[in-house]
Amino acid sequence: MKVAVLSLAHVHAATYLRLLRDRSDIELITADPDADPEDPSRGKALADALGVSYRSSYEAALAEQPRAVIITSENTRHRPLVEMAAAAGAHILCEKPLATTEPDALAMIEACEKAHVSLMTAYPVRFHPAFASLRHSLTDGSLGRLLSVHGVNNSSPPALERSWFADPVLSGGGAVMDHTVHIADLLDVLLDGEQPTHVYAVANDHLSPAHDEAVQGVESAGLITMTYPGGLVATIDCSWSHPATHPTWGGLSLTCVTERAQVEFDAFPPLLTGYDTTHSTPRWEPTAVDLDAAMLNSFLTAARTGQRAHPDGYAGLRTLRIVLAAYESLVTGQPSAIPKTA
Structure with a gap:
């Protein structure tokens, strides 16, 4: 199953990459075009250091039709990435908090429901x-x-x-x-x-x-x-x-x-x-x-089977x-x- 990690801004991004890169059942790619090219802790530099395939843009990563997408961007950038991933038909795990405004959270939930994909909030x-x-x-x-x-x-x-x-x-x-x-x-x-x-x-x-x-x-x-x-x-x-x-x-x-x-x-x-x-x-x-590993396993199982992932977007909205x-x-x-x- 192909999994894309979009943005490496969050401190948890590297952890998720390490947990997924060596799994035989996962083909892992990542994209972080918003990163400073001189920042060794993000972008292609981090992907190369961890041995993860890198794509130059979010569009390029999503064009490969990953079944699952993990979003680890800055908080206020969650909504556009969720909407892009949902439009590409991917099931989504979004880092917490789900959003920083209620309209953004509701729009993310609506986009995923319209696309018939799961939206899971990262609460390990x-x-x-x-x-x-x-x-x-x-x-x-x-x-x-x-x-x-x-x-x-x-x-x-x-x-x-x-x-x-x-x-x-x-x-x-x-x-x-x-x-x-x-x-x-x-x-x-x-x-x-x-x-x-x-x-x-x-x-x-x-x-x-x-x-x-x-x-x-x-x-x-x-x-x-x-x-x-x-x-x-x-x-x-x-x-x-x-x-x-x-x-x-x-x-x-x-x-x-x-x-x-x-x-x-x-x-x-x-x-x-x-x-x-x-x-x-x-x-x-x-x-x-390893709570992150347990959460990822739950998300990937839901993405693979098409079941609803929990905690879902509504749980993220309530918090x-x-x-x-x-x-x-x-x-x-x-x-x-x-x-x-x-």
């Missing part, structure tokens, strides 16, 4: 076996009603690797745009798609290094509070709070309080901690669960609405209501 954490166990524990009734959830998704600033993450024109925002959505997606799973009624947000840029212009201009720390129709309260710490010297790039966890228990989920628990004498830094060996409500709250200083949708 929902494929964690431990999260599946958590969901089962919360839905089988043994723990009682879910009362509150506290989610944490922290990392070092991605703008240290890709400067566009701190450019609102390309990213749509800072840490709130980047890290709210992963936790929001897990809540979406646990609550069967139920959306909050109100979202309240606070944020600042105090964690942005004053000497580093690459991460200036957007929020680097945020805390989102959501209330749901049944009374559940959920919070999301979505900060870029890890320093560059932290032993891991980031982390994600949930603390769920129910009527009968408190349950914790850690997507990246350490299996071994120690000290790296070569780099004079702490060393943290994470769990062996985006939470992010947009958070930004509205930051402007008004008040909780932002999320209108009921069909």
